[in-house]
Amino acid sequence: MELFNYFRSSASWRVRIALALKGLDYDYRPIHLLKKEQLEESFAAQQPAKLVPLLVDGDLRLGQSMAIIEYLDETHPEPPLLPPDAAGRAWVRALAQDIACEIHPLNNLRVLRYLVHDMGLDEEAKNRWIRHWIEDGLAVVEEKLKASGRAGRFCHGDTPGLADCVLVPQVFNAQRFEARLDHVPTLMRIHAGCMAHPAFDATQPAKCPDAQ
Numbered sequence: 001m002e003l004f005n006y007f008r009s010s011a012s013w014r015v016r017i018a019l020a021l022k023g024l025d026y027d028y029r030p031i032h033l034l035k036k037e038q039l040e041e042s043f044a045a046q047q048p049a050k051l052v053p054l055l056v057d058g059d060l061r062l063g064q065s066m067a068i069i070e071y072l073d074e075t076h077p078e079p080p081l082l083p084p085d086a087a088g089r090a091w092v093r094a095l096a097q098d099i100a101c102e103i104h105p106l107n108n109l110r111v112l113r114y115l116v117h118d119m120g121l122d123e124e125a126k127n128r129w130i131r132h133w134i135e136d137g138l139a140v141v142e143e144k145l146k147a148s149g150r151a152g153r154f155c156h157g158d159t160p161g162l163a164d165c166v167l168v169p170q171v172f173n174a175q176r177f178e179a180r181l182d183h184v185p186t187l188m189r190i191h192a193g194c195m196a197h198p199a200f201d202a203t204q205p206a207k208c209p210d211a212q
Helices: 010-022 065-075 086-100 109-118 123-148 162-176 185-195
Strands: 002-005 027-030 054-057 060-063
Touching (some): 002 010
Parallel strands (some): 002 027
């Protein structure tokens, strides 16, 4: 397998965590988003969306981090990243999508570039935008974690899974942009537990081959 990704990409880190939890080997293919390598013909020919991550597994070329993670879970079922029961799987998917669909897209690099270059926001206004949507979105995740009774050491029980793969990169972004996190103590407790796990620690941006 090959993973085309950028060390600081939240969506890429999700997949790196999943691969590490599964113990799967892959070739790391860096695509530097700030240098616009995702727009080069050699990559765009494989990934029309011009986004990372991109997983290549034999003849399969698969974008979208959530689809990639579920593909890995179906093709390499041990250890599982989703609970065994339908209700548990639905709850974990919903929690993961609260981050991947409701927070992350609003702060994606191409959105931020549009805010600055097309709408004329300055750096402070851009950062206010980032912090607002992160803080608001993580508050929702916190309430769901507290109310569900499902959280243990991780988002669902005491085993890391899909929701944790999505949570950790988003907290990294929150810290990077100095978003407030004191209102999400359950979430931060889970984050600390994740970062003590080798699959999360070893795949973090600072430890990637293309980290700069």
